[in-house]
Amino acid sequence: MTKKLYPILGLLLATAVLLAACGGSPAPATGDAPVEQPTAAPAEVIFTTPSGYGVTLEAVQSRGNLICGVNSQVPGFGYVDADGNFSGVDVDYCRALAAAIFGDADAVEFRPVTAAERFTALQSGEIDVLSRNTTWSTLRDTELGGNFVHTTFYDGQGLMVREDSGITDIAGLDGGTICVQTGTTTELNLADVFAAAGVSYTPAVFEDADGTFAAYAEGRCDAVTTDKSGLVSRRTVLADPEAHVILDVTMSKEPLGPMVRHGDDQWFDIAQWTVFALISAEEFGVTSANVDSMMTSSNPEVLRMLGAEGELGAALGLSADWAYNIISQVGNYEEVYNRSLGPDTPTYIPRGLNSLYTEGGLLYAPPFR
Amino acid sequence: MANAPKAHANPPFWRDERALRLLAQLAFGAAVLFFGYILIQNMVNGLRQQGTTLGIGFLQNTAGFDLAETLNDYTRSSAYIQAFLAGLYNTLLVSAVGIVLSTILGIILGVARLSSNVLVRTLATAYLELMRNLSLLVFLIFWYLGVFLKLPLVRDAINWPGNIILSNRGIGIPWGIPTETWPAFKLFLFGGLLLALAIIVIFHFQGKRTGKAPLAIVWAPLAFIAVAVAGWFLQPAAPLSLDLPAVQGLNIRGGRIFTPEFMALVSGLVLYTAAFIGEVVRAGIQAVSKGQVEAARAIGLTSFQTLRLVVFPQALQVIIPPLTSQYLNLTKNSSLAIAVGYPDLFYVSNTILNQSGRAVEMITLVMLTYLMFSLITSIFMNWYNARVRLVER
Ligand SMILES: N[C@@H](CCC(=O)N[C@@H](CS)C(=O)NCC(=O)O)C(=O)O
Numbered sequence: 001m002t003k004k005l006y007p008i009l010g011l012l013l014a015t016a017v018l019l020a021a022c023g024g025s026p027a028p029a030t031g032d033a034p035v036e037q038p039t040a041a042p043a044e045v046i047f048t049t050p051s052g053y054g055v056t057l058e059a060v061q062s063r064g065n066l067i068c069g070v071n072s073q074v075p076g077f078g079y080v081d082a083d084g085n086f087s088g089v090d091v092d093y094c095r096a097l098a099a100a101i102f103g104d105a106d107a108v109e110f111r112p113v114t115a116a117e118r119f120t121a122l123q124s125g126e127i128d129v130l131s132r133n134t135t136w137s138t139l140r141d142t143e144l145g146g147n148f149v150h151t152t153f154y155d156g157q158g159l160m161v162r163e164d165s166g167i168t169d170i171a172g173l174d175g176g177t178i179c180v181q182t183g184t185t186t187e188l189n190l191a192d193v194f195a196a197a198g199v200s201y202t203p204a205v206f207e208d209a210d211g212t213f214a215a216y217a218e219g220r221c222d223a224v225t226t227d228k229s230g231l232v233s234r235r236t237v238l239a240d241p242e243a244h245v246i247l248d249v250t251m252s253k254e255p256l257g258p259m260v261r262h263g264d265d266q267w268f269d270i271a272q273w274t275v276f277a278l279i280s281a282e283e284f285g286v287t288s289a290n291v292d293s294m295m296t297s298s299n300p301e302v303l304r305m306l307g308a309e310g311e312l313g314a315a316l317g318l319s320a321d322w323a324y325n326i327i328s329q330v331g332n333y334e335e336v337y338n339r340s341l342g343p344d345t346p347t348y349i350p351r352g353l354n355s356l357y358t359e360g361g362l363l364y365a366p367p368f369r
Numbered sequence: 370m371a372n373a374p375k376a377h378a379n380p381p382f383w384r385d386e387r388a389l390r391l392l393a394q395l396a397f398g399a400a401v402l403f404f405g406y407i408l409i410q411n412m413v414n415g416l417r418q419q420g421t422t423l424g425i426g427f428l429q430n431t432a433g434f435d436l437a438e439t440l441n442d443y444t445r446s447s448a449y450i451q452a453f454l455a456g457l458y459n460t461l462l463v464s465a466v467g468i469v470l471s472t473i474l475g476i477i478l479g480v481a482r483l484s485s486n487v488l489v490r491t492l493a494t495a496y497l498e499l500m501r502n503l504s505l506l507v508f509l510i511f512w513y514l515g516v517f518l519k520l521p522l523v524r525d526a527i528n529w530p531g532n533i534i535l536s537n538r539g540i541g542i543p544w545g546i547p548t549e550t551w552p553a554f555k556l557f558l559f560g561g562l563l564l565a566l567a568i569i570v571i572f573h574f575q576g577k578r579t580g581k582a583p584l585a586i587v588w589a590p591l592a593f594i595a596v597a598v599a600g601w602f603l604q605p606a607a608p609l610s611l612d613l614p615a616v617q618g619l620n621i622r623g624g625r626i627f628t629p630e631f632m633a634l635v636s637g638l639v640l641y642t643a644a645f646i647g648e649v650v651r652a653g654i655q656a657v658s659k660g661q662v663e664a665a666r667a668i669g670l671t672s673f674q675t676l677r678l679v680v681f682p683q684a685l686q687v688i689i690p691p692l693t694s695q696y697l698n699l700t701k702n703s704s705l706a707i708a709v710g711y712p713d714l715f716y717v718s719n720t721i722l723n724q725s726g727r728a729v730e731m732i733t734l735v736m737l738t739y740l741m742f743s744l745i746t747s748i749f750m751n752w753y754n755a756r757v758r759l760v761e762r
Contacts, residue, residue, distance in 0.1 A: 116723045123728070124415075144726035176619035177538060182716075183723035191435045191445035202620070203435045204630070205720075206710045215710065218518040219537055220629065222619050 056260075056267035057101070057317055060128055065107045068094035069127035072112035073209040076233045076340045076347030077133050077153075086110045089340045090131040093152060093258055096330040097129065097274045100322040105329040114208045116183030119144045122261055129271055130259040133227060135185040140259070149272035150279075151257040154353040154362050156250035157189050158228035160235065163245045165222060170197050170249060176222035177202045181212045186226050189252040209234060223247075227254045229341075229349060236346045270316050276365040277323040280305060281332035283356055283365070288331040291324060305368040312368060333363065412729060425734075427725050428453070434720060436712045438628055449721050456717030457738065463631070463713060464700040464742075467638045471699060472692075474643035479650025480676075493647065500644035506705055509637040513709040516636075517629035523616055532613045534621055537629060541614025544625035554608035557600025564596060565589040630711035634703065642699045649691045653684035685757050693750035700742050714738060 060066055070091055071078025077088040095105040113121045113132060122130045123145045133155075134140070136148040159178075161167045167176075170193070180187045182205050194201050204221050206212040213234050216224040224231070228246065235241050260271050281287070284302050286294045295308050303309035306327075307320035316322065330336060341349045355361025382388040416422065428450040435445050439455040440462065481493035518537045521527055526536035534541040572585040601608060614624030657680050665675040704715035715735060722731035 116719055119723065119726060120728055139724075139726065174618070175622075182720045187434045187720075188724065191433060195445055201435075203437050204710055205437055205712065207707050211708075211710065214514065215518065218514070219522045220518055 052263055054264065054266045054317065056128060056264045057270065060101060064102075065109050066094065066098045066101060067109045067111055067126070067128050068097070069113045069118055069121050069130040069132055070094060070110050071132045071209075074133060074230055074233045075236060076345065076349070077229060078112075078131070080110075080112065087340060089153065089336055090133060090256075090258075092330055092336045092339065093131045093274070093278075094129070096278060096326045096336075097258075097271060099325040099329045100270065100274050100277070100318055103319065103321065103325045105325075114183070115181055116207065118183075119146065122146055122259060125261070128260075128267075133230065133256045134259055135227075136255045136257060136259075137185060145262050146259045147262060147268050148255075149258050149260065149268065150275040150365075151255040151362075152275055153229060153256040155227045155229045155254040155256050157186055157225060157252040157254055158231050159223045159225050159247045159249055159251070160216075160231045160244050161223045161247060163243055167222065168247065170194065170199055173201055173223055174199045175201070177204055177220065179204050179206065179212050179216040179221035179224040181206055181209060181226065184226070185252070185254065190225055193251045213238065225251070227256070229256070232349050233347045266317055270318065273316060274326060276368075277305060277326050278330075278333040278336060279356070279363050279365040280368060281323070281327045282334045282363075283358065286327055286332060287335060288328055291327045295324070301368050310369075416729070423729060425730055427727055427730070430725070432721070432724070434724065436717065437630065437710070438712060449725065452717050452721055453714075453734070456712055456714040459712055459717075460700070460703055460706075460714040463634055463638070463703045463706070463711070464696075466635055467642065467699050467703065468696050470635070470639040471642040471646055471695075474639060475646025475695075476650050478643055478647030479654065482647060482651045483654060497644045497647060500641055503641070505637065505641050505702055506708055508641055509633060509705055509709050512637045513629060513633035517633050520629070523620060526616050526621065532624070534614045534616065534624075536616075536621060538620055539626040539628045540632060541621045541624045541626045543611055543613050544623075545609030546612045548606055548608055548610050550604040550606050551608045554600050554604060557596055557603075561593040561596030561600070565593040568592055628711075630706075630709050633709045634706050634711045634713075637709075638699055638702060642695055642702075645698070646692065646695050649688055649695060650684070652691075653688035654680055656687040657683045682757075686754065689750055689754045689757065693747060696750075697743055697746050700746070701739060704739075 068091075070086060071088070072080040072086070075088065078086065078090045079088050080086050091110065094108045094110065098108040099105040101107070111121065111127050113127070113130070118130050118132055118134065119140065121127050130146070133153070134148075135155075136151060140146055141148055159170070159173070161173075167173060173194075178190060178201050180190055180203050187203065187205060190201075190203065204215060206215060209226075209230070212224060212226075215221060217238055224234075226234070228250070231246050235244055235246070238244060258271055258275070260268050280301075284294075284297075284299060284305075286297075286302060286306070291306070294302055295306055297303060297306075297308075300309060304312055306324045307313050307322065311320065313320040313322045331339070337351065337354065338344070341347055351359075351361060353362050355363065357364040379385070413423070429448050431445075432443075432447055432449050432452045433445055434452075436443055436452065436455055438459065440458040441451065441455050443451045443455045478493050478496065481489050482497070484490045484493070520535050520537040520540075523536045523538050526534050526538075528534055532543045566589075568589045569585045572583060572588070612623045614621050614626065617623075661679055661683065662675055665679040666672075670678065703713055706713035707716040707719065710716075718731050718735045722728050725731075
């Protein structure tokens with residue numbers, strides 16, 4: 001009887017010894033600023049995700065490429081074709097960021113993430129940046145441990161129905177079923193808007209875009225809802241795009257943009273100014289075709305942006321020609337937009353809110369100085 | 370005996386096998402603890418760097434999303450915990466239905482595997498092989514996209530006799546809805562249950578005393594049904610009114626509607642698990658010694674009686690332990706519901722995780738819940754197993 005107790009006693013003892021030992025090590029107090037963290041126990045250094053000023057850039061540079069979390073199921077934004085090539089505006093943003101860091105737009109590894117996986121992937125350090133039609137919202141910006149850089153695409157949530165259903169507005173969907181994807185702002189807005197309108201509905205909720213739209217295509221739902229950009233995009237891959245209409249209803253604001261982890265301000269700045277370089281280049285008329293001649297532009301701001309004057313690159317921790325590399329290899333905002341969403345593409349979306357402020361849109365980058 | 374005279378003194382502890390064993394255990398325990406400590410430390414560190422902390426207080430926050438089907442009265446303004454419970458109930462529902470149906474089908478398959486009819490035996494074997502080589506996930510998606518979503522659209526819904534409606538929005542069957550006399554009727558049901566229990570107990574003791582008693586298994590249900598029927602007709606109005614499903618507007622309304630997601634999940638799980646339960650049943654039956662069957666036949670029992678009175682009771686004790694793990698498998702496999710859009714525990718927890726960003730808490734909660742399922746099932750099965758164990762002579 002007593003003998004059986006020995007192992008248990010032993011375990012208890014071992015625990016006590018261990019706890020005592022650990023108690024002695026300088027465990028950082030809670031509430032510490034996350035910046036200065038080379039703590040005593042080596043295990044902590046080995047396992048934790050890089051965080052703190054400058055660590056991300058350092059990690060990316062020593063790895064030799066950027067790991068970018070993207071969509072793989074939404075043509076025009078993030079899509080992977082049968083040959084494994086990625087395309088879309090969110091994908092091009094990753095290329096631009098890689099160009100800024102390495103001077104090589106191809107130094108990117110794309111990691112497809114679903115709506116539900118994306119924040120965990122970012123938090124855990126599996127990806128350096130998330131560029132996947134992600135809506136900027138309070139909780140994501142705070143508790144989910146991320147920071148949103150400047151919006152790259154202003155969007156709103158919409159509804160798509162079969163044309164022959166005759167449905168034209170939300171009220172027409174009363175008692176209907178609506179397909180939606182989990183882990184999105186979409187499923188939250190859907191609940192909000194229909195509750196506010198007093199229209200009853202049943203959701204049919206799926207894990208990814210392919211599942212959601214497959215069920216919609218089979219007639220499981222009367223409507224499918226997501227960002228309007230997503231609807232335009234997914235409509236092109238339905239069996240008969242003409243048979244479906246996107247209703248003239250906007251259910252929400254969806255500012256979509258890249259997201260980085262909390263705790264590394266330098267990385268945030270780099271991610272943010274990459275967006276500003278794309279926008280400003282369009283504003284100043286700098287394109288991939290004329291960027292070389294622009295190196296001698298008469299506009300000092302263009303010179304500062306391209307690194308021909310001043311040291312803005314160094315301020316970001318990058319080379320002087322970071323923005324030059326973005327524009328020469330990926331193009332400006334307009335070029336990126338038209339490549340994936342322009343009039344010549346199947347996923348054409350008029351610029352609308354995503355025009356420069358000078359043309360009535362919302363794109364407005366701070367000055368380069 | 371234990372204190373037999375020792376020829377030598379106690380060996381030093383490093384040559385004492387018991388002490389060495391103890392040391393080894395200590396070392397192992399310490400290693401496990403240390404590793405766990407590193408993991409937890411690492412997690413807490415990571416969370417702190419992101420400015421987040423651990424805690425389950427967030428479960429009281431408003432969920433904000435809708436769920437397709439729930440057994441509680443969850444709405445978008447309910448708390449996360451309500452959503453979690455809705456998922457839990459859905460998992461319990463699918464598991465319960467799945468366990469009952471796969472047991473019935475499994476017994477049939479197991480007996481068929483031993484049939485003397487070649488065709489029946491071959492078919493059952495082929496079925497088993499098919500299921501064994503199939504991925505359950507693919508099987509579920511097949512049932513969803515390939516079968517239930519391929520049913521006609523609502524506006525072309527099929528009407529089967531008996532007011533059953535088939536469409537890819539779901540399968541509607543007639544269902545009773547409680548009327549104002551339902552609460553009173555519930556009292557009758559309860560009374561009937563008490564009476565049935567009383568009968569079982571009384572007959573049991575009577576059987577012990579006199580060695581002869583009426584069969585409780587016949588009389589107890591009869592008594593229950595009699596009380597229930599009396600309760601039904603003694604009411605001024607029927608306690609349940611019949612509700613027929615019908616296509617109305619965009620969807621089927623009324624009756625009870627089984628969604629394609631539920632149907633696909635249950636069909637897939639049942640057909641898959643039944644194959645394995647069939648094997649368990651077959652092995653159990655084969656474990657009963659041949660002599661028992663021959664003896665039963667010798668005293669003139671029919672083959673069905675032999676199966677029911679001699680083989681099954683003995684096979685049961687061989688069957689129960691592996692059956693337990695099949696039931697658990699089914700329950701745990703039901704977490705594949707996410708692939709067909711059925712809001713089970715895992716699916717809903719995933720949504721909560723995603724909308725709240727509380728990954729560590731939610732994963733822990735889910736793991737603990739599934740662990741609890743496992744523990745409860747095995748406790749019950751162990752108890753039952755001990756009860757049916759034969760005293761061999
Ligand atoms: N902007 C919304 C929704 C984004 C979203 O996930 N949209 C879906 C529907 S178009 C999608 O991209 N799915 C692709 C996938 O799951 O791989 C959000 O950030 O929550």
